[in-house]
Amino acid sequence: MLDTQRLRADIPAYADAAGPPPVFLDSAGSSLPPRVVIDTITAHLRREGEIGGYRAATERLDDLAGVKSAIGALINADASAIALSDSASRSWSDFFYAIGLGPGDRILISGADYASNAIAALQRARASGASVEAIPSDPTGRLDLEAFADLLDERVKVVSLLHAPTNGGLVNPVAEATRIAHRVGALVVLDACQSAGQIAIDVTELGVDAMSATGRKWLRGPRGTGFLYVRPEVCRELEPSRLDLHSATWTGPQEYRLAPDATRFEFWECDVAARLGLGAAVRYLLDLGPEHVFAAVAANANRLRDQLPSIPGVTVRDLGTERSGIVSFTIEGLDPVEIRDRLRDSDITVTVSHRSSTLLDMSARRLDSVVRASPHCFVSVEELDRFLDAVGRLARRRR
């Protein structure tokens, strides 16, 4: 069990609040980090100001190495299979652009795929003569495993799977889909942005070839952080499209040698303070016990999903059978942007997910946008109820 009091005492927004605490329901966007993350970052920035960035980083070499070990512990990977970056999109595309593609090759993307992944796929298809096709969804909205199997042939070079989409509570059957994709030798890259930090991930069990995630969402790290996992057997065969003196070594006038592990997907320069902050966030999660955190997120999201439909005019838009901590909904006759702004007037933070972020899925459902509420483990039942009351008032005023 989580000690919610302690969790909240670790968050400045709650511990230092003079009046009623804010209702924070945007961990799918950019969460509230624990104090140790903020302190780690600010202390390092101060240290850089005292002795310069190089010496300051040298003092923290062990902690910097520990960032990858902590991530590895969370997803059951070796630290050498992790490459750190400044965002999930960077990590995803670093892997994707390293895959060789030619005319006639096929790229499959998920029905709920994220815009950045789809845009990268379209760009590479245009440049290489490959095609981009979407994997159909089943009637519940999950990736349709049978239709997926039927789509596959040996021209499929890469499959983009989405663990949990940005615009709703769906969770996809990743392990099963990966096994199917591997039958034709396709590479599988998993977008775990909306699952890392709120759903258990074991990359060995899932079997994916690569996985990307961001720091600022459910992991509660700082902005400008992300990471890539690459399966070692696959990593050895891939050359990133861009290199520097960290991802490779200049060994002769006409020669360079790639780093032997996932480091080949990293550049040397980075925001060291943010990186240390990400390490602190992941260690904090490991110390809490990830399974307790995941259970608390699910309980909070389920409370909203259970209660919202009883408000007249409110429709929950989540798909699938297994659900994540994202709760998406609309209120009849009200623009989601207006809902978000009105809730903000009551110090309730939610976001809006627009059609262009998940074009295929939203177009298929004829939705322009949905309101997205994503409560992390630290949100109290009282705050969830304040949110439900506020939604009820908005819906009533409308009718």
Ligand SMILES: *Cc1c(COP(=O)(O)O)cnc(C)c1O
């Ligand atoms: C947020 C998000 C991303 C992008 O993460 P960045 O760190 O902003 O690059 C990718 N995929 C999904 C599903 C997301 O929700």
